[in-house]
Amino acid sequence: MAAGLAGRFVWEVPVLDALGLDDSEELAYRALVEVPSYDAAGLAERLSCHPLDAARSLAALETLGLAARSSSGTDRYVASPPSVALAALAVQREEALRRAQREIETLTEVYRGTDTDRSVSDVVDVVRGPKAVGQRFTQLQMSAREEVLGFVKSDIAVVAPEENTAEDAAVTRGVRYQVLIERSSFDRPGYFAIASDSIQAGEEVRVVPELPIRLLIVDRRIALVELLSESERSIGALIVHRSGMLDALLALFDRLWRDGIPLMLGADGKVEGPRSGVPELDARILGLLLAGLTDQAVANQLGLSMRTVQRRVRALMDRVSADTRLQLGFHAARNGWL
CATH class of the missing domain: 3.30.870.10 (Endonuclease Chain A)
Structure with a gap:
């Protein structure tokens, strides 16, 4: 409905679809609450759509209780208060969801009863x-x-x-x-x-x-x-x-x-261990190496050159006087870097 409505106002992300409004109806309601009243022609001009599409949206809003005819003319519409009209729709949807949930629970019990009777092929x-x-x-x-x-x-x-x-x-x-x-x-x-x-x-x-x-x-x-x-x-x-x-x-x-x-990452998305004095980047390198990634894979993930990764690993090895990466892993664990 009313392709012009959704096409022009792409910046307005529809959020009222959960209440049963389609995109054009939501855009029309949003426009209606901004002014005292609109007729179809005025709404069509506001939303850059065809007047027939605007008229359909206004009629739909009236059916949903989101708009009413203005006392100044039957061809003009005023928005119903959102705190009343939208809240009422929300309550109706919540009740429908509760009924659906109860039915889901009933059907689940029936399904469980047949689940134990499944044959090998089932x-x-x-x-x-x-x-x-x-x-x-x-x-x-x-x-x-x-x-x-x-x-x-x-x-x-x-x-x-x-x-x-x-x-x-x-x-x-x-x-x-x-x-x-x-x-x-x-x-x-x-x-x-x-x-x-x-x-x-x-x-x-x-x-x-x-x-x-x-x-x-x-x-x-x-x-x-x-x-x-x-x-x-x-x-x-x-x-x-x-x-x-x-x-x-x-x-x-x-x-x-x-x-x-x-994969040793903390809640902030960083490899755990910087608190012990290991720079964040080195801690990330250690965490990925511990997970078994190659030097090239670590470099690719962190946006570094392989030479930079190898240089920083070598510096860590020198720091703890490790001759092999296995020894580096031992010192990293003992020092609380991982």
């Missing part, structure tokens, strides 16, 4: 195509209540880490994330910054040399295993329900998690 659901896989990937994280466990391989199958908005929303809700990252992921420029943001948000991140599969486990009750056919270049996924197979995936995660090396 334990795994097959999802085909990148769009469907991406949708389930998002849905599972949105449904998480307590924790999400994940394997992140270096090559991207469906959703890139920086595009995983469902993860950000889950962390904001208080969901705990434990993520294992394949070491070669840090060959991608900027990946260190992504990992830093995740840890700063409260996620636990560890690094391993290699991961066997792409995996997402939600609340230890359901898992998604992404599948990528190298020969056909097709993408799919397995949705694994409670079963011996899910138990095996959980055991695999727990085993690799124990073996993983924590």
